[in-house]
Amino acid sequence: MGSVVVRPLSPDRLVEELVDRVVEQRPHERLAVAVDGPEAAAPDEWAASLVDPVKVRGRPVLHVPARWFLRPASLRFEHGRQDPDAFYTDWLDVGGLRRELLEPLEPDGSARVLPSLWDPETDRATRADYLTLAPNTVVLLSGSLLLGRSLPLRLTIHFSLSSGALRRRTPPERCWTLPAYARYEREVAPGDTADLVVRADDPDHPALVLP
Template sequence: MREAAMDQGTRGELISRLAEAIRSVTTAHPLRVAIDGPPAAGKTTLADELAVVLRAQDRDVIRATIDDFLFPRAQRYRRGQYSAEGCYFDAHDHAALCRVLLDPLGPGGDRRFQHAVYDRDTDTPSSPPATTAPADAVLLFDGVFLLRPELIDRWDLRIFVSVPFEQTVDRARDRGTALAGSTADTAEIERSWRNRYIPSQQLYFATARPTDHADIIVYNDQLQRPTWEGRLGLRKSPGRSASFDAAASAT
């Protein structure tokens, strides 16, 4: 087990430390940062907060999410609406993600990328214009199952946002109520979480062991007083060097 530095602090302190960690990793190509974790862990919010800080430091930031690399609904649910295996194996187009985003931004890539291949609102393919990233850009990519074997070597910095599964159910229920008010089907939300999303995360943990591969683990159960664990001795990838001493936290 790698040596870990441990800390706990305010939300602002966490974001500041993550920005420091990003600055400490240098590559000859845009820096690809995975922000992984279970549904409703707070990945998107964390990535958005971090993007604000990095842009204020004059860093070019690319924001993208796994939700824009879904397969069409018919394929995602071909094993059934509540299938955990379907959620893990059938939901995301990893080949397209690598082809249009991660590989162009990686070693030997031409830096011309697309941030999406799918429009969830219309359940149709999406093909936004290709953009050329500066060599010192940062990709902040949030989503589930990002540290699985198909993707693990495509990231230059790996962050895992950890929240107890039971708490993600509560957050999903609260989020549904906030978006839909009294029309929210909280029973359906809970069924989806308990039958599909949580079991798929358990499958992910059993097969891919994502926290073993994370450079930083953020324990996000207390949103305003998070705990984080930054592990020393980052793995080397082509063109990457690191001088990383992030504080992090114990549970």
């Protein structure tokens, strides 16, 4: 990554900084933003914290947790319910996510998106209604292991945890996922490839990494 500056911020100030970066991107176009990080870094919660401030700045927002685009249980659990390699490669319905949410946001897209596809709790289609998005809408896609999949994203934000913090903050029943996150670090290096990186070992004292 080269020489970097790590700037500690309060959570509120971090949200302000991230909102600044989001709203300045393609101000008259639809925009897909990934808020990525391991479950223990709470990417869904961080994405939710951006929604109202982005609206205040004049851009419509749709927050879509990636868990609504998981594949059916028969495919996710083909190799067992706690297979880290399947969690890494097979759980997310990348094709459905591209087709139903991200590709319609492209300049030549339809702007007609599906906010959810599959309910992992009931293991059934959500039967959500399609939405037609305004020209300057920001779609916040939040979840884990989102980068390195060639998704059409215009801004990527990665919440990073050190290996020690990841182990400490991952609940015991989810520790089987840790090898998947280690593989993600090796193969994708999200701390180097994301547009914005936040070190989140202490959620009350995050730090923004600046190149």
